[in-house]
Amino acid sequence: MTAPLLEIRDLHASVGGKEILRGLDLTIQPGEVHALMGPNGSGKSTLANVLAGREGYDVTRGEVRYDGEDLLGMAPELRARRGIFLAFQYPVEIRGITNGFFLRAALNAVRTARGEDEIDAFDFLELVKDKMKSIEMDPKFLDRSVNEGFSGGEKKRNEILQMALLEPRLAVLDETDSGLDIDALRIVANGVNGLRSEQRAVLAITHYARLLEYLVPDYTHVLLDGRIVKSGDKALALELEERGYGWIEQEVQGPGAPA
Amino acid sequence: MSSKQDIDELAQREYKWGFVSPIEGDTLPPGLDEGVIRTISAKKSEPDWLLDWRLRAYRRWITMREEDARWANVKFPPIDYQAISYYSAPKAKPKLESLDEVDPELLATFDKLGIPLTEQKMLSGVAVDAVFDSVSVATTYKAKLAELGIIFCPFSEAGQEHPDLVREYLGSVVPYSDNFYATLNSAVFTDGSFVYIPPGVRCPMELSTYFRINEANTGQFERTLIVAAPGSYVSYLEGCTAPMRDENQLHAAVVELVALDDAQIKYSTVQNWYPGDKNGKGGIYNFVTKRGRCKGTNSKISWTQVETGSAITWKYPSCILQGDGSVGEFYSVAVTNNYQQADTGTKMIHLGRDTKSTIISKGIAAGHGQQSYRGLVEIHQKAANARNYSQCDSLLIGDECGAHTFPYIDVRNTSATLEHEATTSKLSEDQLFYLQQRGIDMENAVSMLVSGFCKQVFRELPMEFAVEASKLLAVTLEGSVG
Numbered sequence: 001m002t003a004p005l006l007e008i009r010d011l012h013a014s015v016g017g018k019e020i021l022r023g024l025d026l027t028i029q030p031g032e033v034h035a036l037m038g039p040n041g042s043g044k045s046t047l048a049n050v051l052a053g054r055e056g057y058d059v060t061r062g063e064v065r066y067d068g069e070d071l072l073g074m075a076p077e078l079r080a081r082r083g084i085f086l087a088f089q090y091p092v093e094i095r096g097i098t099n100g101f102f103l104r105a106a107l108n109a110v111r112t113a114r115g116e117d118e119i120d121a122f123d124f125l126e127l128v129k130d131k132m133k134s135i136e137m138d139p140k141f142l143d144r145s146v147n148e149g150f151s152g153g154e155k156k157r158n159e160i161l162q163m164a165l166l167e168p169r170l171a172v173l174d175e176t177d178s179g180l181d182i183d184a185l186r187i188v189a190n191g192v193n194g195l196r197s198e199q200r201a202v203l204a205i206t207h208y209a210r211l212l213e214y215l216v217p218d219y220t221h222v223l224l225d226g227r228i229v230k231s232g233d234k235a236l237a238l239e240l241e242e243r244g245y246g247w248i249e250q251e252v253q254g255p256g257a258p259a
Numbered sequence: 260m261s262s263k264q265d266i267d268e269l270a271q272r273e274y275k276w277g278f279v280s281p282i283e284g285d286t287l288p289p290g291l292d293e294g295v296i297r298t299i300s301a302k303k304s305e306p307d308w309l310l311d312w313r314l315r316a317y318r319r320w321i322t323m324r325e326e327d328a329r330w331a332n333v334k335f336p337p338i339d340y341q342a343i344s345y346y347s348a349p350k351a352k353p354k355l356e357s358l359d360e361v362d363p364e365l366l367a368t369f370d371k372l373g374i375p376l377t378e379q380k381m382l383s384g385v386a387v388d389a390v391f392d393s394v395s396v397a398t399t400y401k402a403k404l405a406e407l408g409i410i411f412c413p414f415s416e417a418g419q420e421h422p423d424l425v426r427e428y429l430g431s432v433v434p435y436s437d438n439f440y441a442t443l444n445s446a447v448f449t450d451g452s453f454v455y456i457p458p459g460v461r462c463p464m465e466l467s468t469y470f471r472i473n474e475a476n477t478g479q480f481e482r483t484l485i486v487a488a489p490g491s492y493v494s495y496l497e498g499c500t501a502p503m504r505d506e507n508q509l510h511a512a513v514v515e516l517v518a519l520d521d522a523q524i525k526y527s528t529v530q531n532w533y534p535g536d537k538n539g540k541g542g543i544y545n546f547v548t549k550r551g552r553c554k555g556t557n558s559k560i561s562w563t564q565v566e567t568g569s570a571i572t573w574k575y576p577s578c579i580l581q582g583d584g585s586v587g588e589f590y591s592v593a594v595t596n597n598y599q600q601a602d603t604g605t606k607m608i609h610l611g612r613d614t615k616s617t618i619i620s621k622g623i624a625a626g627h628g629q630q631s632y633r634g635l636v637e638i639h640q641k642a643a644n645a646r647n648y649s650q651c652d653s654l655l656i657g658d659e660c661g662a663h664t665f666p667y668i669d670v671r672n673t674s675a676t677l678e679h680e681a682t683t684s685k686l687s688e689d690q691l692f693y694l695q696q697r698g699i700d701m702e703n704a705v706s707m708l709v710s711g712f713c714k715q716v717f718r719e720l721p722m723e724f725a726v727e728a729s730k731l732l733a734v735t736l737e738g739s740v741g
Contacts, residue, residue, distance in 0.1 A: 052692075052696050053695075053696075075695070076692065076695040077696075077698050077699060077700045077701070077704075080696050080697055080698040085696075086696050088693065091693070092687065092689045092690050094690050094694075094711060096714040097707055097708070097710070097711040102707075105703070106697035106698050106699060109699050109700070109703075110697075113698065
């Protein structure tokens, strides 16, 4: 068995003094796709932000190892350069920086960290246009300010474009499917599928099983109150879609517990 | 957090233009009286009318009070004008025929500043006049420009060689009685650049003056005059640095621009005077009067400024839109970090019909910096169909700095159209994190965000200076985020 790409042990994390994650364990091997589901407030986005190293998310206990190294001590940009990519739930708009300039700066930061040469403007343009074509995105989005005035779907597509360019080893999708129509969902899922390989892994955080029809997970986990309380395969996702989370809550708390 | 450590280290980085050159100076003792003015005038072999003009200014100045110029939103202790030396020149041969005769130490100084004066090393397409303390030390490409009839020379030389032009336009935009600092400058100004573009000539290269204060306890009082004859065009750039010193030094310059019929002047400034240390000790007081007169019909004057240095900046590059159909523009980026203060903006005075002005001001305050935009749009009675668009944006980095906006509008003609937009925002943690999550480090992320904020102004700068300005901004803001 290969070494895990991501290993989370007994992770506790709080936001603004409030404990959100309460002893989360999760191991992801290279090549795997994991779906993380759970009701609102269960800690899904907190996990995504802790993995990316966002300020204000304080880890109070536990450890996270990425590719055998302690992840929590790394600055956010180092994590990104080592191959952790977070597709944001709400990508920010940045006025005055063109998408093309931003994408090239990001790609060159990551390439430099990987010991590769920086890509020049012409090669970059060829590469990015090719990637845009595969996710049906108009090249005019290169000249617009980052995410500024993009529709919800366009912003999500832009996230997938960044992922396709940066070729991360671990892609964390934070509700990337929310607010997408079925065509956009298919395109986004295709983008992620295009990246799947023996070396890479995906952690897809989602509310709905819809995405998982296109992006078939190897494992499905249910997050409840900051802990993973149930794990299964794709079938679990479908069951959750059908039955909601109530039955799991009862199963966890045992019969007779207050509703 | 490791990024915080990086930032702290960067914050300790010093002002890299802060060195002093070991050049023997010919410096007048501190103090100011009519004798000093006569001495300065004599050293420059000036004609009598110019000495008279200086003396008139001086006699006016001693009746003026500095307090009257203190309406700006800046704080500083009283200045002892008798403790300043009003003339300092590197000791050199009396007249330089070529660059070979320039003191090698001086050339080395400008080289160190990134302003190589030897023409073969120059950025192609930029002619430079270098002013060291009170005198111009070198002007490049002079001969080449002369073939087109363009005059680009030290001000002191212009007084002797082109007296008619200087006499006609000196003080025609900023009269010697204008304000406390401009009047002082009119009395004691020592050098600067003079530019004349003949009718119909498009100046083929950027003209540039580089100002350097070296001596301690001296003030720099340069004067620049640019005249664009009908149908001509010129793009001019000034840059400035000074050594790091614990005392504040005064820089009170005057710039006058005159654009005749269909002429265009584009004036860009990248100001990087020593800003003082991180506790607010030392630094340059940059009290400057800059004004352009669009004298001819359909003439145009654009000011673009990037103000990153100085302990205090007090300047309002303005346009008098006298000719019908004339256009005035003001694009400004001003940054204050640590204890820097800036009160800057513009005046657009619409006199002619169908005149148009645009004001884009971007203020960035970090550390304990204080930042004020002050602007006046004045539409006179005869200025039918005048238009103005003003946009003032402020960006705050951290929570101990301040941004203020003082827009004044005075409209005397009902056909005028004015628009004003203003915003104030904080540097967004979300945007920073987004960039970092894509592998871009904190320092670059801040500089990208700030550049984005300033983009409307940077794109007005000549290409190579836009890059320079962007870098300078990053240096100024180092250590402001953590």
